[in-house]
Amino acid sequence: MRAYDFPLFPEQASTMAAQVDYFYLFLIAVSLFFGVIIAAMLVGFSIRFRRRNPQDVGHHIHGSTLLEIAWSVIPFGITMVIFAWGVWLFFGFSRPPDNAHEVFVVGKQWMWKLQHMEGRREINELHVPIGQAVKLTMTSEDVIHSFYIPAFRMKFDVLPGRYTTSWFEATKVGEYHLFCAEYCGTEHSGMIGKIVVMEPAAFEKWLSEQPPAPQPPGHPAAAAVSAPAGAAASPVAAGEALFTARACATCHLPQGGGLGPSLVGVFGHMVKLSDGSEVLADEAYVRESILNPTAKIVQGFQPVMPTFQGQLSEEQVMQLIQYIKSLDKGAPASGQGVAQTAPVGADSAS
Amino acid sequence: MATPALKPVAAGAPPAERMRRSYLNADYSVASWLLTVDHKRIAVLYLISVTVFFILGGLFAAGVRLELLTPKGDLLQADTYNKFFTMHGVVMVFFFLVPSIPATLGNFLVPMMIGARDLAFPRINLLSWYVFILGGAFALAAMIFGGVDTGWTFYTPYSTSYSVTNVMLAAVGIFITGFASILTGLNFIVTIHRMRAPGLTWFRLPLFIWAHYATSLIMVLGTPVIAITIFLVAIERGLHIGIFDPALGGDPVLFQHLFWFYSHPAVYIMILPGMGVISEIITCFARKPIFGYSFIAMSSLAIAVLGFVVWGHHLFTSSQSVYAALIFSILSFAVAIPSAVKVFNWSATLYRGAISFEAPMLYALGFIGLFTVGGLTGLFLAAIGLDLHVHDTYFVVAHFHYIMVGGAVLAFLGGLHFWWPKMFGRMYPEMPARVAAVIVFIGFNLTFFPQFLLGYLGMPRRYHAYPAEFQVLNVMSTAGASILAVGYLLPFCYLLWSLKFGPKAANNPWGATGLEWTTPSPPPTENFAEQPIVTAEPYTYGTAEDLEEVSVA
Numbered sequence: 001m002r003a004y005d006f007p008l009f010p011e012q013a014s015t016m017a018a019q020v021d022y023f024y025l026f027l028i029a030v031s032l033f034f035g036v037i038i039a040a041m042l043v044g045f046s047i048r049f050r051r052r053n054p055q056d057v058g059h060h061i062h063g064s065t066l067l068e069i070a071w072s073v074i075p076f077g078i079t080m081v082i083f084a085w086g087v088w089l090f091f092g093f094s095r096p097p098d099n100a101h102e103v104f105v106v107g108k109q110w111m112w113k114l115q116h117m118e119g120r121r122e123i124n125e126l127h128v129p130i131g132q133a134v135k136l137t138m139t140s141e142d143v144i145h146s147f148y149i150p151a152f153r154m155k156f157d158v159l160p161g162r163y164t165t166s167w168f169e170a171t172k173v174g175e176y177h178l179f180c181a182e183y184c185g186t187e188h189s190g191m192i193g194k195i196v197v198m199e200p201a202a203f204e205k206w207l208s209e210q211p212p213a214p215q216p217p218g219h220p221a222a223a224a225v226s227a228p229a230g231a232a233a234s235p236v237a238a239g240e241a242l243f244t245a246r247a248c249a250t251c252h253l254p255q256g257g258g259l260g261p262s263l264v265g266v267f268g269h270m271v272k273l274s275d276g277s278e279v280l281a282d283e284a285y286v287r288e289s290i291l292n293p294t295a296k297i298v299q300g301f302q303p304v305m306p307t308f309q310g311q312l313s314e315e316q317v318m319q320l321i322q323y324i325k326s327l328d329k330g331a332p333a334s335g336q337g338v339a340q341t342a343p344v345g346a347d348s349a350s
Numbered sequence: 351m352a353t354p355a356l357k358p359v360a361a362g363a364p365p366a367e368r369m370r371r372s373y374l375n376a377d378y379s380v381a382s383w384l385l386t387v388d389h390k391r392i393a394v395l396y397l398i399s400v401t402v403f404f405i406l407g408g409l410f411a412a413g414v415r416l417e418l419l420t421p422k423g424d425l426l427q428a429d430t431y432n433k434f435f436t437m438h439g440v441v442m443v444f445f446f447l448v449p450s451i452p453a454t455l456g457n458f459l460v461p462m463m464i465g466a467r468d469l470a471f472p473r474i475n476l477l478s479w480y481v482f483i484l485g486g487a488f489a490l491a492a493m494i495f496g497g498v499d500t501g502w503t504f505y506t507p508y509s510t511s512y513s514v515t516n517v518m519l520a521a522v523g524i525f526i527t528g529f530a531s532i533l534t535g536l537n538f539i540v541t542i543h544r545m546r547a548p549g550l551t552w553f554r555l556p557l558f559i560w561a562h563y564a565t566s567l568i569m570v571l572g573t574p575v576i577a578i579t580i581f582l583v584a585i586e587r588g589l590h591i592g593i594f595d596p597a598l599g600g601d602p603v604l605f606q607h608l609f610w611f612y613s614h615p616a617v618y619i620m621i622l623p624g625m626g627v628i629s630e631i632i633t634c635f636a637r638k639p640i641f642g643y644s645f646i647a648m649s650s651l652a653i654a655v656l657g658f659v660v661w662g663h664h665l666f667t668s669s670q671s672v673y674a675a676l677i678f679s680i681l682s683f684a685v686a687i688p689s690a691v692k693v694f695n696w697s698a699t700l701y702r703g704a705i706s707f708e709a710p711m712l713y714a715l716g717f718i719g720l721f722t723v724g725g726l727t728g729l730f731l732a733a734i735g736l737d738l739h740v741h742d743t744y745f746v747v748a749h750f751h752y753i754m755v756g757g758a759v760l761a762f763l764g765g766l767h768f769w770w771p772k773m774f775g776r777m778y779p780e781m782p783a784r785v786a787a788v789i790v791f792i793g794f795n796l797t798f799f800p801q802f803l804l805g806y807l808g809m810p811r812r813y814h815a816y817p818a819e820f821q822v823l824n825v826m827s828t829a830g831a832s833i834l835a836v837g838y839l840l841p842f843c844y845l846l847w848s849l850k851f852g853p854k855a856a857n858n859p860w861g862a863t864g865l866e867w868t869t870p871s872p873p874p875t876e877n878f879a880e881q882p883i884v885t886a887e888p889y890t891y892g893t894a895e896d897l898e899e900v901s902v903a
């Protein structure tokens with residue numbers, strides 16, 4: 001909505017945008033309701049009961065319990081409606097649908113690095129299809145950032161040492177702002193990018209292209225050089241390669257029997273620990289096990305795994321997690337049959 | 351160390367003679383000011399100090415607003431800009447807003463309003479000012495030696511591991527200053543409990559006292575938490591022990607919990623005393639008893655207590671669990687109710703009053719308007735689904751400026767005008783004072799209202815450069831800020847002028863109730879020649895013949 005030569009209302013470009021806006025308008029209506037009552041009292045009484053004669057005094061009115069109760073209970077009722085509506089929207093934001101297109105996000109002073117599940121990487125730009133849910137799994141390499149797309153009314157913090165997730169579904173083809181909303185240092189206001197919403201067919205085509213690997217801004221020359229083959233490998237494939245290259249596979253044999261537990265079918269299930277407790281093998285657990293392996297020891301194993309702290313970038317950890325996640329499904333997206341045909345690790349170890 | 355109970359007029363000079371000596375002219379030496387244990391002189395010391403900090407914070411704000419005139423970051427370098435908004439926040443929050451009303455008006459008035467000669471611990475009161483100055487000196491040193499760029503919120507791990515600026519000095523400054531706050535709070539609590547004049551029961555206390563009592567509870571219970579938190583930041587920065595930085599094994603969100611556990615209640619340290627001031631002014635200039643005395647008193651306590659359990663509403667986007675978010679959201683709405691009750695009560699006090707519009711009243715009416723806008727927009731932020739959009743945008747900036755600048759600063763100015771004749775024995779010129787109140791109100795709205803729109807449009811806060819479509823609203827905001835600056839400068843000039851040239855003030859120029867108005871203006875060092883005895887309810891404005899009780903239930 002462009003009323004003058006500058007906008008007064010942000011564009012609506014996601015399924016949540018209109019819903020948030022209705023809620024916002026409702027809150028404006030509530031505010032106007034109370035605002036008008038209070039303004040009417042202040043202005044009306046000020047005029048009606050102004051002191052006309054220096055000797056005038058006011059009436060001796062001490063209060064009214066009835067009124068006090070009314071103006072506590074009515075606002076309370078209204079705020080509970082606001083509360084419920086806000087929670088309902090919040091649930092909408094926090095539950096991504098199952099079939100979402102997945103994107104991994106790493107925030108870093110001061111850029112956004114993104115990778116699609118299918119492999120394509122981007123910096124400070126995110127291409128997404130219209131009409132399909134997009135799920136973001138996000139982490140930071142340094143300080144706290146916050147992934148914010150005003151046109152989608154969504155924002156979520158991007159924390160070092162943790163994974164956060166959020167999702168959206170774009171409803172309008174076009175380009176939209178991507179901001180970092182959590183103050184993150186000198187170039188905080190430069191940590192911006194754009195979201196490009198495309199028709200599904202155009203998006204599929206874009207996704208399958210093999211462009212040069214993106215370079216950080218400020219390296220135009222480097223960007224021109226075409227990337228080595230495999231730059232657009234999917235995170236699962238990249239994770240698999242890492243799993244071999246970093247010799248994880250020497251201990252984590254797919255069929256078990258290695259120094260470490262087999263990782264097949266682990267992700268998403270409960271794991272028994274040596275202290276008898278159980279933990280859900282989610283992203284955070286896998287990440288911790290890579291970077292701080294002695295924190296949680298799986299029952300029946302020794303704390304012999306070395307730490308990879310400082311040796312893997314956040315993107316690499318994310319790729320390893322995706323690979324381990326794929327082992328769960330029995331038919332991983334890439335490196336077909338790793339789970340069944342054992343010796344990927346064994347090969348490279350020899 | 352407690353002051354001995356008030357004695358009837360001491361021996362020596364005859365009463366009339368003694369009463370001509372005020373706390374101001376009792377002694378002129380510098381030492382008599384710097385070593386004073388008189389709560390009124392200490393209040394004046396604080397007044398001068400917080401004014402200096404306010405000017406300093408205002409200059410940084412001017413830098414920020416000027417930079418934002420254009421979308422490109424062309425006036426200041428990015429890191430200079432970051433230091434400007436950080437120091438604006440640090441100075442305004444820790445060195446102006448928190449001490450402003452309690453340490454100046456509170457210090458001056460709490461003993462006088464309860465009929466005491468001084469605070470319970472006069473030397474501790476002096477100590478609190480020195481602690482404040484010492485903390486301020488560290489903060490100033492942090493600025494002089496290159497500034498700080500973490501934002502006043504000091505979020506980790508940026509503050510512990512990444513910022514290369516003077517985080518340590520600033521942290522030490524805030525740590526020290528916290529103790530000034532704790533000492534003041536302790537002093538008020540003990541004074542209010544122990545030193546009330548005979549007959550001054552709890553429910554006869556002025557609402558200003560109730561507000562300061564509630565504030566003091568927060569100061570004493572909350573401030574140690576921020577001190578510890580800031581201390582942990584310093585330890586982590588200095589010794590690289592992993593507390594908040596995940597690279598060292600810490601938790602970055604833990605810092606946010608600890609920080610807001612103090613800093614949300616702290617926003618009530620900034621606003622509750624202001625609410626006390628407004629209650630006094632409204633009833634005086636409407637010349638009738640305040641509507642719903644006990645509800646206003648109890649809502650102060652309710653705000654102080656509930657204020658401690660809503661800190662999580664600053665963390666809706668930072669991966670706390672959905673259920674935690676839910677609880678913090680509902681509690682935030684609960685704390686809105688006592689604030690709403692106060693606004694309704696102040697408005698209802700005007701009903702059938704005899705209202706006059708001297709400068710303090712104009713500030714008070716302005717306060718109610720701005721506080722209402724600030725409070726209502728708080729509902730937008732507490733609603734979690736909507737906060738995901740507006741969190742950390744200019745919407746939040748507008749919201750807390752409406753509360754803290756619109757609320758706390760207007761209350762401070764209103765209170766300063768109201769008690770100025772008592773404090774310094776001089777009247778200020780009425781017309782410029784009214785003009786200033788109107789200019790502040792207009793300038794304020796022009797500055798901050800556009801920021802709500804900016805925020806909903808999606809402009810993040812703490813941005814040194816921004817997309818071009820946000821420019822028009824930013825220019826409006828900067829223009830408003832220049833008007834606001836004029837509004838602030840005016841009182842500064844005519845109040846100073848009045849100290850020398852203002853007409854002498856009567857003891858009770860507004861015809862107000864309250865023990866402080868029964869003393870000479872300015873009051874003598876010992877406040878009361880004789881121990882006052884209270885026999886009446888508070889705010890006995892209005893005559894007996896038209897006694898009319900609306901109260902039924």
Ligand code: HEM
Pocket residue numbers: 503617618620621663664682683685686689724725728729731732733737740741742746749750753754
């Ligand atoms: C009574 C006086 C109040 C004061 C002095 C105050 C002050 C503040 C301040 C300073 C912030 C900004 C924090 C930052 O730097 O990010 C803030 C944010 C917030 N306030 Fe208030 N506030 C007040 C009332 C309220 C009320 C009544 C509510 C709820 C009904 C509320 C809800 C919020 C929420 C939810 C946020 C966090 C918003 C966000 O960061 O997205 N506030 N407030």
Ligand SMILES: [Cu+2]
Pocket residue numbers: 107110144145146180181182183184188191
């Ligand atoms: Cu960032």
